[in-house]
Amino acid sequence: MNCRQLILINDNVKIPVLTIDDKVKYITVPCFPFARWPDLAPCLPVNSFLLNLFVNKSGRLSLLNKGGTFTTYAKELTHIIRYCHSNKLRMAGLSDRRFVAFKNYLEAEVDPMTGRSKRSSNHVARILRRTLDLLEYLHAKHARNIPWCIKASKKEISARDGSKYMIWTHPCIPVEESGDPRLPIGDAVIKRLKVGIRELWPDTQGDKSYLLQRRKLTLISVLEKLGCRRAEAARILTTDIYDAFNSPFKRPLLKIPSVKGVRKYRYVPVSKVVLSSWIDYIETCRLTIMHSYKMIDQHDFLFVSVNSGEPLAIDYITTEINELRRSLNISDPCHAHLFRHHFVTEVVKMLAVQYRAASADSFTQMLINDASLLKELREWVGHRSVKSLTTYIDLAYRELADVPKAYEEVRVRMAIDDCAAALDDLEARLTAGELNDVEYAYLARQVLEVSRSEIGPTPI
Structure with a gap:
């Protein structure tokens, strides 16, 4: 050929x-x-x-x-x-x-x-x-x-x-294969990616290895916490991250570009612990790259090439995840868009618990009847209708063992999970020699203080 x-x-x-x-x-x-x-x-x-x-x-x-x-x-x-x-x-x-x-x-x-x-x-x-x-x-x-x-x-x-x-x-067009390509990426796979990135790009191999490590870890975090499409992830701005972090809300809303529908942007809730980890990447690794190539005033995109300081290409995000999957020999489903399915499923689970909807049918009916709730869910996940969410709703209810839990318990658990992930990241940087004991203690204290402000007085 x-x-x-x-x-x-x-x-x-x-x-x-x-x-x-x-x-x-x-x-x-x-x-x-x-x-x-x-x-x-x-x-x-x-x-x-x-x-x-x-x-x-x-x-x-x-x-x-x-x-x-x-x-x-x-x-x-x-x-x-x-x-x-x-x-x-x-x-x-x-x-x-x-x-x-x-x-x-x-x-x-x-x-x-x-x-x-x-x-x-x-x-x-x-x-x-x-x-x-x-x-x-x-x-x-x-x-x-x-x-x-x-x-x-x-x-x-x-x-x-x-x-x-x-x-x-047409009689010759084959019957399309059934199956659900929208199953979310697994928690174990996400953890393997995070651990594997540090193994493949250790801090000991020089500045470029470390810069790649931090960018890849931040990309995984962005895909996991925002559920954005790859084109949306590539266009996130550092100024929007700072604006969200400095907002007075316990769980601020981050403005992200929307590549589908008539609206150019949507707003997704993100914990301040997660935002602070992204800001740390911005003020260390990204700043180093931008200074190296005299690109400080050229653009405001979060993800940049370590070889030029130019914005990271949309297709490269797909390549990044695919290369990680191959390098780490991950056999389970693992590509960039599956992070979005993971995020949407988790959001549906959170709302199902918050509103105490006992079944998938009752949750769907609730979305149909409650225009404000549907609007909120559409804003977060970037879907236009209830029908397009059916697969995620069914999957969320298969994963939920006990729907009638208090919403505050779910909110606190999410804050604790974010805090634990941030502390795990700091510990890995301490072990790699990137941080000394004093720096580790200072940053860990910051993480705990931010988490405490998000959790509030609610008993755990």
């Missing part, structure tokens, strides 16, 4: 669009994909399709992170590009028999390392449906007076948030 890269990401692309009065204006897009044939000639059918998508759906499709959804679509169409090129076929007018052969081609490819099929049935179905979008567009553009020969149709289905949308059906 020709392994040439077929999708290029171009910067600052000027795309022509028609205004209401039929005049042409140019919109500059920070990143946009450009498709090529394997012989490196421009792939005009796919590029035309992508531009049409931009003109008609740009408000609904993301351009974040190197072209966003447009780049994802372009990559899904590289398979039909290769297939048509190798078989000398025109995309416009592709027959139904050839479409079925394309599906067989997708399923026949084998990973040489594992000997298994390269793609799951879900992946094949996704590629085929994206290809049908392309073929429908080409038929409407170039052959609308000729009957479409592919035996495909669309049906309406319901999304998790209750909205309706159309999906392609």
Whole structure:
């Protein structure tokens, strides 16, 4: 197979669009994909399709992170590009028999390392449906007076948030595999990651090793405590962390960017103990990096590259977790988005206990009836509807052994857990020689004082 890269990401692309009065204006897009044939000639059918998508759906499709959804679509169409090129076929007018052969081609490819099929049935179905979008567009553009020969149709289905949308059906599209990909990352896996980071990047191996260690530990903490998406984690600002820490509330709200929905930000409660650990990273490791590359006044993003001081790329967050999983030989589910599922499940458990909802059904009904509670939950977890939370609600109730507990007990336990995690971190730094006894005692006292202020007079 020709392994040439077929999708290029171009910067600052000027795309022509028609205004209401039929005049042409140019919109500059920070990143946009450009498709090529394997012989490196421009792939005009796919590029035309992508531009049409931009003109008609740009408000609904993301351009974040190197072209966003447009780049994802372009990559899904590289398979039909290769297939048509190798078989000398025109995309416009592709027959139904050839479409079925394309599906067989997708399923026949084998990973040489594992000997298994390269793609799951879900992946094949996704590629085929994206290809049908392309073929429908080409038929409407170039052959609308000729009957479409592919035996495909669309049906309406319901999304998790209750909205309706159309999906392609065809006899050859495989039945998608069942299963729940949203199971949260386990507590034991999170602990293994934290311990393993210190083992792989010890303080004794020099400044860079230590800087990487602290950044990785802070990233794990951010993913665990905020339940944010990777694009949200990459865009967290240090000023927002300081604002949250300095607020008068026992459990302040941290402003984080939102990459889904119409709102640009949402607010998530975080303990001051956790915030203080992030501030320690900001004022030590991050500050060292920014000084080294004279980047102090350049940007305010929390996570930065140790090699340049530039903001950490969104994709690198995924790479960071995947490399940790491989390096530590973790066989349990472990990738960046599973931290989000862990967080959402924990929030549902906390609210279930707080409101003493005895079952998953009663909790769901409570969300339907109580608009303010639903709004609060949506703010924290970034989901739009009750229906999209069903999996997390069911999982939370499977994990809850006894729902009728007092809310204060849960709040105190969370504060104690945060305090214990912060003390464990200080102890590890003391053992590694990063802190001396005096520094350790001072920082430990700070952690205890902050925890005491959060817990308050409630008896444990």
